[in-house]
Amino acid sequence: MSVLLSVRDLSIAFGSHMAVERLSFEVEAGETVAIVGESGSGKSATALAIMRLIEREGGRIADGSILFGADAASDLARASEAQMRRVRGNRIAMVFQEPMTSLNPVMRVGGQVAEAIMRHRGLSRAHALEEAEQAFERVCIPEPKRRLSQFPHELSGGLRQRVMIAMALACRPQLLIADEPTTALDVTTQAEILQLIRSLQSETGMAVLFITHDMGVVGEIADRIVVMRKGALVEKASVERFFSRPFADYSKALLAATPRLGAGGPEAPAEGETVLRVENLTTSFGTGGFAPKASRRTIVDGVSLSIGRGETLGLVGESGCGKSTLARSILRLVEPDRGTVEIGGRDWTALSGDRLMTARRDAQMVFQDPYASLNPRMAVREAITEPARIHSLVSARDARDLAVSLVEKVGLEADCVDRFPHQFSGGQRQRLAIARALSVQPKLIIADEAVSALDVSIARQVTDLMLDLQQREGLSFLFISHDIAVVERVSHRIAVMHAGRIVETGRTDHVLRAPRDPYTRRLLSAVPRLPAIATEERLSGQYAANASAWPEVEPLSA
Amino acid sequence: MLKYMTRAGLKIVITFLAIVTLAFAATRLSGDPINYIAGQGLTQADRDLLVTYYGLDRSILEQYLAFMGSFFDGEFGLSFVERRPVSVVIAERIWPSLQLLLASTALTLALAIPLGIVAAVWRKSWVGSAVMTLAFLFYAVPNFVLAVFMILVFSYWLNWLPVVGNGTWAHFLMPTIAMSGLLIAGLTRFTRNAMLDVLGQDFIRTARAKGLAETEVILRHGLRNASITILSVIGLQVASLAAAGSVVVESIFAWPGIGELLVRSAIQRDYPVLQFGVIAVSIAVLIINAVVDLAYTWADPRIRLGEA
Numbered sequence: 096m097s098v099l100l101s102v103r104d105l106s107i108a109f110g111s112h113m114a115v116e117r118l119s120f121e122v123e124a125g126e127t128v129a130i131v132g133e134s135g136s137g138k139s140a141t142a143l144a145i146m147r148l149i150e151r152e153g154g155r156i157a158d159g160s161i162l163f164g165a166d167a168a169s170d171l172a173r174a175s176e177a178q179m180r181r182v183r184g185n186r187i188a189m190v191f192q193e194p195m196t197s198l199n200p201v202m203r204v205g206g207q208v209a210e211a212i213m214r215h216r217g218l219s220r221a222h223a224l225e226e227a228e229q230a231f232e233r234v235c236i237p238e239p240k241r242r243l244s245q246f247p248h249e250l251s252g253g254l255r256q257r258v259m260i261a262m263a264l265a266c267r268p269q270l271l272i273a274d275e276p277t278t279a280l281d282v283t284t285q286a287e288i289l290q291l292i293r294s295l296q297s298e299t300g301m302a303v304l305f306i307t308h309d310m311g312v313v314g315e316i317a318d319r320i321v322v323m324r325k326g327a328l329v330e331k332a333s334v335e336r337f338f339s340r341p342f343a344d345y346s347k348a349l350l351a352a353t354p355r356l357g358a359g360g361p362e363a364p365a366e367g368e369t370v371l372r373v374e375n376l377t378t379s380f381g382t383g384g385f386a387p388k389a390s391r392r393t394i395v396d397g398v399s400l401s402i403g404r405g406e407t408l409g410l411v412g413e414s415g416c417g418k419s420t421l422a423r424s425i426l427r428l429v430e431p432d433r434g435t436v437e438i439g440g441r442d443w444t445a446l447s448g449d450r451l452m453t454a455r456r457d458a459q460m461v462f463q464d465p466y467a468s469l470n471p472r473m474a475v476r477e478a479i480t481e482p483a484r485i486h487s488l489v490s491a492r493d494a495r496d497l498a499v500s501l502v503e504k505v506g507l508e509a510d511c512v513d514r515f516p517h518q519f520s521g522g523q524r525q526r527l528a529i530a531r532a533l534s535v536q537p538k539l540i541i542a543d544e545a546v547s548a549l550d551v552s553i554a555r556q557v558t559d560l561m562l563d564l565q566q567r568e569g570l571s572f573l574f575i576s577h578d579i580a581v582v583e584r585v586s587h588r589i590a591v592m593h594a595g596r597i598v599e600t601g602r603t604d605h606v607l608r609a610p611r612d613p614y615t616r617r618l619l620s621a622v623p624r625l626p627a628i629a630t631e632e633r634l635s636g637q638y639a640a641n642a643s644a645w646p647e648v649e650p651l652s653a
Numbered sequence: 654m655l656k657y658m659t660r661a662g663l664k665i666v667i668t669f670l671a672i673v674t675l676a677f678a679a680t681r682l683s684g685d686p687i688n689y690i691a692g693q694g695l696t697q698a699d700r701d702l703l704v705t706y707y708g709l710d711r712s713i714l715e716q717y718l719a720f721m722g723s724f725f726d727g728e729f730g731l732s733f734v735e736r737r738p739v740s741v742v743i744a745e746r747i748w749p750s751l752q753l754l755l756a757s758t759a760l761t762l763a764l765a766i767p768l769g770i771v772a773a774v775w776r777k778s779w780v781g782s783a784v785m786t787l788a789f790l791f792y793a794v795p796n797f798v799l800a801v802f803m804i805l806v807f808s809y810w811l812n813w814l815p816v817v818g819n820g821t822w823a824h825f826l827m828p829t830i831a832m833s834g835l836l837i838a839g840l841t842r843f844t845r846n847a848m849l850d851v852l853g854q855d856f857i858r859t860a861r862a863k864g865l866a867e868t869e870v871i872l873r874h875g876l877r878n879a880s881i882t883i884l885s886v887i888g889l890q891v892a893s894l895a896a897a898g899s900v901v902v903e904s905i906f907a908w909p910g911i912g913e914l915l916v917r918s919a920i921q922r923d924y925p926v927l928q929f930g931v932i933a934v935s936i937a938v939l940i941i942n943a944v945v946d947l948a949y950t951w952a953d954p955r956i957r958l959g960e961a
Contacts (some may be wrong), residue, residue, distance in 0.1 A: 148858060148861055148862060151858070151861060152858075179864075180864045180865075181864065183861065183862055183863065183864035184862060184863035184865075185864055189862040191855060191858065191859060191862075196854060196855040196856060197855045197856055197858070197859045198856055198859065199859075199860070199874050199878065200856070200878065200954075200955065201877055201878055201881070201952065201953060201954055202874070202877070210860075210863060210869075211863040211864065214863065214864055214865060215864060246954045246955070248954070248955050259859070262863065
């Protein structure tokens with residue numbers, strides 16, 4: 096095999112900050128190399144540097160070379176803008192993470208694909224559109240002709256990503272750079288897209304540079320792996336060698352923190368009182384205030400479930416299945432149409448006004464986005480004690496003491512309470528969100544994708560914290576996630592949701608080992624699996640048990 | 654689409670009714686018109702005669718209905734001052750006003766959008782700063798100040814341009830600039846912000862990753878998207894131009910348009926003309942808004958095909 100791309104001593108700077116330092120790796124023709132790293136590792140900056148789009152994002156290539164081409168390699172780091180325009184979308188193409196925002200919303204998708212073809216292959220618009228139709232066919236878009244004249248908002252996330260791939264492959268590039276192309280997609284869609292990239296690769300012989308943070312995806316698609324951390328190369332290896340004998344400590348820790356399906360869940364709690372009982376809950380949304388009953392769409396459809404004291408119920412399902420609406424209906428943040436919700440023995444559906452308000456202290460919620468769910472203008476001590484103050488559980492004088500005890504409970508330093516949310520990293524903010532929920536000593540916490548936005552090591556720390564709190568305080572959790580491996584780690588029981596209904600519930604190991612419902616089986620088979628690791632004990636011995644000892648990424652200012 | 658237009662049409666009818674009623678009520682609230690029409694020192698008999706003549710002795714409801722009825726007689730009543738049908742008085746003012754409005758709008762669009770794009774694309778160089786400084790300066794100058802200043806320089810000192818009237822193209826220069834100065838400045842700033850917003854989005858990176866030239870990226874992908882937000886502001890601005898701008902600028906340059914007519918009939922208490930003048934301007938604003946709404950649905954396919 097010949098080397099197609101050779102990155103040598105590449106350094107990338109944003110202002111005076113070095114995002115990547117002296118990175119070197121190769122991609123051979125026809126192979127798939129995965130660049131893996133957590134946020135801030137410089138993996139996306141590397142991809143943009145190869146495309147020379149980094150300047151547009153405010154960065155620059157400070158040093159090093161990017162040799163591209165099988166025979167007469169040219170240095171992209173020194174290429175002119177005109178030369179780069181002939182490379183981009185033609186010899187090197189790129190697919191981005193967010194299919195929702197990566198397509199021009201006011202342009203028909205056919206036109207967007209044709210644009211690249213017209214530019215690089217000099218075809219007329221009509222010819223280019225014919226080519227675009229074929230490109231749609233290659234990426235298995237149903238009804239390609241009709242899709243050409245549709246706008247992005249008319250397509251699902253999976254279809255949009257297929258359009259992106261069709262666009263990237265339209266000029267048959269030698270190298271495809273895929274920057275987290277499946278991160279925003281559901282597991283079943285992710286499995287389809289990975290399968291598609293693999294088959295197109297074997298068909299066209301192109302090389303793929305795959306950027307991801309997901310070890311499972313690496314195991315599915317890559318031949319070789321490049322691990323990065325804080326802008327530096329940590330390890331280069333073949334995928335087989337990496338998963339069986341990772342050299343670098345960081346690689347070992349990364350593998351240990353990666354949740355893997357089938358690793359087992361927590362011990363079952365002692366039988367206790369029922370904290371949450373939901374019966375036949377149904378919620379529907381209309382298109383407007385005066386929408387007739389018939390035009391309402393049922394989002395949650397006759398859901399029944401229960402959670403005992405000290406128990407975690409994991410709720411899994413794909414986006415749009417109604418998980419979040421169910422959570423909001425339980426807490427009456429949206430009004431359910433019918434059904435009953437009982438929390439701590441009180442029938443919430445029968446409560447209103449002050450009595451509902453009083454009841455609310457029994458159940459709290461932790462949201463997905465730790466950046467958006469804390470008011471940036473509120474100091475931590477105010478933010479995390481606000482629920483307690485609303486419920487008059489704490490006087491203004493004692494609020495600070497409460498705040499200190501809460502942050503200590505979630506593993507942060509006492510002096511955190513006088514800081515503001517922007518001074519914390521994502522994982523720390525999620526700890527603060529949990530502290531806020533704890534301030535009213537709730538019986539139930541609903542965590543809606545609470546760790547989905549975090550890096551694996553940080554997510555691991557946050558779920559460990561939840562398990563720890565549960566042990567100590569007998570808390571019950573409704574843990575909502577699309578990531579089944581994470582759910583397995585924290586849940587005693589699992590409920591699988593599909594199209595508004597719970598299709599299967601049961602003990603975690605039962606549902607995952609012997610799923611009864613066909614949808615559950617489909618969902619589970621789509622989850623990317625890590626290759627078996629021979630030396631699992633050795634790995635987990637040092638790191639898995641002590642994930643909280645990981646240094647978290649330092650906040651920008653203290 | 655049909656549903657959308659029906660809804661838009663219904664909105665216009667309701668808004669129009671509200672405007673007509675407000676125009677009527679505002680006039681009634683401003684005092685006794687007879688004093689202004691005939692002056693002081695009338696005999697009671699003459700006064701009663703006038704009150705009956707103008708229908709002011711009837712109940713408010715009857716007056717309102719009569720006022721509404723006058724829409725259908727085609728004349729809209731009689732001007733107190735000119736003794737001619739209001740419809741004729743207003744009709745001859747429409748074209749000059751429209752000319753000035755179109756000229757100002759064209760000048761605004763022709764200057765503000767390219768300048769806004771330039772300011773966005775070269776925001777870090779002196780070109781962008783220069784454009785923004787100028788825009789800031791003009792944004793701070795009210796149109797009557799700009800008008801008077803131009804008259805001083807170009808008519809009084811240099812004697813290049815005529816001050817009053819609308820005979821030749823030279824007559825258009827100063828009123829058009831005076832009308833649009835503020836708008837050009839405002840729209841330039843807005844276009845810049847809208848472009849910066851769009852140029853920072855993911856699909857612009859996609860467009861560049863395709864290998865498109867920068868002009869294609871900026872115009873086809875950038876401006877096309879920014880035009881959605883720009884359009885909404887143009888609607889508001891042109892509407893304010895039609896209403897407020899014309900009143901001030903037409904008065905200063907004695908431009909024989911509706912704005913000048915409004916000011917004059919307000920001073921002369923010519924209520925029939927004032928009422929229908931206000932209504933005429935309101936109709937213009939409604940039409941502009943409707944056109945912008947339609948353009949908006951054209952520019953944004955998410956509205957065009959959505960459940961609107």
